[in-house]
Amino acid sequence: MAVIDTLFTNAKLGDGSLKDIGVTNGRVSSIAPAGTGTGASPQVDIAGALLVPGFVEGHIHLDTSFYGDKWIAHKPCTNGFDVHERVAFQAENMARAAPMEERARKQLELCVANGSLQMRSHVMVDGSVGLKSLETILKVREAYRGIIDIQLVAFPQNGILKSPGTPELLDEAIGLGADLVGGLDPASFDRDLQGHLDVVFGVAEKRGVGVDIHLHDFGSLGAFTVEEICARTVALGMQGRVAISHAYGLGDLDADAARRIGARIAAAGISIMTNAPGNHAFPPVALLRAEGVTVFSGSDNIRDSWWPYGDGDMLGRAMMIGYRSGFYTDEDLAAAFDVVTAAGAKALGLEGYGIAVGAKADFVTLDAEHVPEAVVAVPKPRRVFKEGRLVAENGVMVR
Amino acid sequence: MAVIDTLFTNAKLGDGSLKDIGVTNGRVSSIAPAGTGTGASPQVDIAGALLVPGFVEGHIHLDTSFYGDKWIAHKPCTNGFDVHERVAFQAENMARAAPMEERARKQLELCVANGSLQMRSHVMVDGSVGLKSLETILKVREAYRGIIDIQLVAFPQNGILKSPGTPELLDEAIGLGADLVGGLDPASFDRDLQGHLDVVFGVAEKRGVGVDIHLHDFGSLGAFTVEEICARTVALGMQGRVAISHAYGLGDLDADAARRIGARIAAAGISIMTNAPGNHAFPPVALLRAEGVTVFSGSDNIRDSWWPYGDGDMLGRAMMIGYRSGFYTDEDLAAAFDVVTAAGAKALGLEGYGIAVGAKADFVTLDAEHVPEAVVAVPKPRRVFKEGRLVAENGVMVR
Numbered sequence: 001m002a003v004i005d006t007l008f009t010n011a012k013l014g015d016g017s018l019k020d021i022g023v024t025n026g027r028v029s030s031i032a033p034a035g036t037g038t039g040a041s042p043q044v045d046i047a048g049a050l051l052v053p054g055f056v057e058g059h060i061h062l063d064t065s066f067y068g069d070k071w072i073a074h075k076p077c078t079n080g081f082d083v084h085e086r087v088a089f090q091a092e093n094m095a096r097a098a099p100m101e102e103r104a105r106k107q108l109e110l111c112v113a114n115g116s117l118q119m120r121s122h123v124m125v126d127g128s129v130g131l132k133s134l135e136t137i138l139k140v141r142e143a144y145r146g147i148i149d150i151q152l153v154a155f156p157q158n159g160i161l162k163s164p165g166t167p168e169l170l171d172e173a174i175g176l177g178a179d180l181v182g183g184l185d186p187a188s189f190d191r192d193l194q195g196h197l198d199v200v201f202g203v204a205e206k207r208g209v210g211v212d213i214h215l216h217d218f219g220s221l222g223a224f225t226v227e228e229i230c231a232r233t234v235a236l237g238m239q240g241r242v243a244i245s246h247a248y249g250l251g252d253l254d255a256d257a258a259r260r261i262g263a264r265i266a267a268a269g270i271s272i273m274t275n276a277p278g279n280h281a282f283p284p285v286a287l288l289r290a291e292g293v294t295v296f297s298g299s300d301n302i303r304d305s306w307w308p309y310g311d312g313d314m315l316g317r318a319m320m321i322g323y324r325s326g327f328y329t330d331e332d333l334a335a336a337f338d339v340v341t342a343a344g345a346k347a348l349g350l351e352g353y354g355i356a357v358g359a360k361a362d363f364v365t366l367d368a369e370h371v372p373e374a375v376v377a378v379p380k381p382r383r384v385f386k387e388g389r390l391v392a393e394n395g396v397m398v399r
Numbered sequence: 400m401a402v403i404d405t406l407f408t409n410a411k412l413g414d415g416s417l418k419d420i421g422v423t424n425g426r427v428s429s430i431a432p433a434g435t436g437t438g439a440s441p442q443v444d445i446a447g448a449l450l451v452p453g454f455v456e457g458h459i460h461l462d463t464s465f466y467g468d469k470w471i472a473h474k475p476c477t478n479g480f481d482v483h484e485r486v487a488f489q490a491e492n493m494a495r496a497a498p499m500e501e502r503a504r505k506q507l508e509l510c511v512a513n514g515s516l517q518m519r520s521h522v523m524v525d526g527s528v529g530l531k532s533l534e535t536i537l538k539v540r541e542a543y544r545g546i547i548d549i550q551l552v553a554f555p556q557n558g559i560l561k562s563p564g565t566p567e568l569l570d571e572a573i574g575l576g577a578d579l580v581g582g583l584d585p586a587s588f589d590r591d592l593q594g595h596l597d598v599v600f601g602v603a604e605k606r607g608v609g610v611d612i613h614l615h616d617f618g619s620l621g622a623f624t625v626e627e628i629c630a631r632t633v634a635l636g637m638q639g640r641v642a643i644s645h646a647y648g649l650g651d652l653d654a655d656a657a658r659r660i661g662a663r664i665a666a667a668g669i670s671i672m673t674n675a676p677g678n679h680a681f682p683p684v685a686l687l688r689a690e691g692v693t694v695f696s697g698s699d700n701i702r703d704s705w706w707p708y709g710d711g712d713m714l715g716r717a718m719m720i721g722y723r724s725g726f727y728t729d730e731d732l733a734a735a736f737d738v739v740t741a742a743g744a745k746a747l748g749l750e751g752y753g754i755a756v757g758a759k760a761d762f763v764t765l766d767a768e769h770v771p772e773a774v775v776a777v778p779k780p781r782r783v784f785k786e787g788r789l790v791a792e793n794g795v796m797v798r
Contacts, residue, residue, distance in 0.1 A: 074727040279725035326678035328473040376707045
């Protein structure tokens with residue numbers, strides 16, 4: 001029997017029970033009633049706080065945030081929100097920003113300090129920046145290995161067909177170390193839905209990687225695009241390896257239509273990412289979950305060219321998902337929490353997630369009576385453990 | 400010239416300037432460039448933090464929160480949200496809650512710790528509880544005099560015409576110390592819009608007090624009720640002394656209709672309170688402000704029978720107002736901040752509000768570069784000063 005490296009004592013789990021948790025080689029090796037765990041030194045006393053698995057930050061942009069940089073004021077949208085306009089504003093801003101590596105590190109440390117230990121970040125790969133951003137973020141990922149696990153999506157922010165060289169760059173990005181291939185509004189941005197998806201799924205099939213597509217289109221264009229992505233996913237047998245981020249159009253459908261497309265999304269094994277945006281439609285979280293869809297979440301932009309909000313706190317994001325979805329009961333609040341934990345792990349295809357024997361000892365402590373209270377109160381004093389080692393406390397990363 | 404009691408040094412004001420602020424007898428007596436303020440001991444070093452006026456908590460329910468009490472799980476709504484159903488659930492919960500005084504104190508201290516120094520609380524006054532709740536809350540108000548200024552609204556939670564004795568109780572409530580008379584969904588709850596308003600405005604006129612009416616009705620019924628309240632307000636010459644809380648129906652109108660009714664609300668000098676609820680329509684904050692309407696805000700319910708959310712932080716509420724309203728530019732973020740500060744003071748008719756010579760020395764310090772950053776970052780380490788005295792720091796009230 002393996003020797004226990006660390007014993008976490010008096011940890012309150014989601015079911016209300018108090019447990020002693022043994023950790024061996026970074027994995028949970030035993031879970032016993034509090035007071036009965038033995039054989040380890042050092043011990044870490046959780047003192048009855050709620051112990052939850054590390055949060056899953058499922059959608060972030062490590063390359064484009066200004067968090068920790070100088071404040072950049074937003075420009076008003078001239079004619080409603082326009083993706084092209086924002087992309088141009090972003091290019092302007094990136095030229096005057098602090099070095100990307102510095103900004104990415106600050107954003108990462110903010111996320112870890114708040115308890116995110118698994119992450120999927122989109123990184124711009126297109127004709128405008130080539131592979132430069134990806135190379136920087138790959139280096140940052142390496143620097144934080146053992147602190148946070150990071151998946152990278154090669155994200156064609158300037159389109160694929162409209163940005164010369166992008167198809168080849170997406171392919172090279174995977175060779176360089178990106179884990180998934182991304183896309184952006186196949187219809188409204190590139191004006192060629194099928195041509196865009198040909199490239200995305202072509203690279204995915206060739207390289208054997210997953211897909212995570214940004215889809216901002218509202219209404220029936222958004223829904224139509226979702227259906228096309230479902231069809232491609234099933235045709236290629238890629239169930240479980242495709243995500244659609246934002247999918248605002250799903251929030252514009254009436255309940256019957258949403259249930260029908262929800263069933264189709266579930267059958268295609270596609271996950272839906274929402275950050276519960278503030279002032280427009282977004283996917284109906286409860287309805288999609290009821291249809292069997294894996295709904296996950298992320299901060300998305302943190303203080304960047306797209307909006308000034310964001311704090312890198314996935315527990316706060318769970319609160320926002322609940323708040324925006326009208327979740328009031330304990331069961332609903334627990335669902336919001338699931339979106340930023342277990343459902344996120346499922347969407348990202350993570351191995352060894354959760355508080356169970358054999359899983360990675362990725363823990364966050366919360367001063368809350370139980371999960372529903374944690375979601376509404378968003379308690380900030382937290383200790384964060386990656387594979388059994390303390391990596392953050394008091395809102396600051398420790399190394 | 401009055402002797403300065405305390406000099407607050409190196410305070411960054413909203414305009415970015417660094418100032419020394421002299422306080423005499425609880426009021427600002429001088430504002431000078433940093434380093435030039437003289438003549439006082441003790442000094443309080445603000446150390447370049449942002450100094451803003453105390454927040455205005457414009458709508459809260461001190462009598463019905465369970466904050467600090469045991470957790471009470473929510474019941475699902477059986478048939479969509481129904482005010483009658485929630486009122487009944489609330490009555491059930493109040494019977495098993497901790498003593499009201501204890502709960503009210505905990506909620507008040509939470510608000511003060513977050514920087515609210517001015518408050519308007521609704522308190523149930525109707526046939527179900529009589530004046531009992533008001534008597535308790537009046538006692539609590541007295542206990543916190545000099546820490547937070549509190550206006551109380553006599554609130555007929557069970558209706559006026561449907562709850563026997565309520566018209567007389569509302570009148571007595573004012574005699575007992577309530578500052579304003581309230582109302583609740585005149586059409587949909589009491590089923591007699593004019594009869595309900597007859598009582599509300601009758602008591603207001605007789606007693607010479609203001610009015611603050613809860614109005615949850617959506618769509619045209621909500622808009623129609625707003626118009627009727629405008630008409631009554633103008634007829635009685637009560638401009639500047641009437642508020643409508645929630646007014647969800649204003650969020651259902653198209654922009655032209657909203658502008659027309661906004662102009663009417665502005666002409667009647669009626670303030671609109673919104674807490675930017677999560678999953679349904681609410682008043683269009685920017686549009687109403689552009690029409691000259693005073694829009695203010697409040698936590699509304701904090702962890703009570705109506706919803707499990709709420710943290711008593713009006714800076715967080717400003718973030719939510721901005722988030723829900725699509726406020727991205729610095730100007731918009733400053734507007735969200737105005738809603739929880741100066742506009743709140745105007746709605747409540749407060750004397751001596753703001754950071755200006757002659758105003759009350761009610762200050763909150765924020766670790767932020769400027770107001771727009773404070774709104775998106777919601778920094779938590781704060782020092783809170785009421786009339787120049789420290790009343791809270793590190794999230795806890797000090798006495």
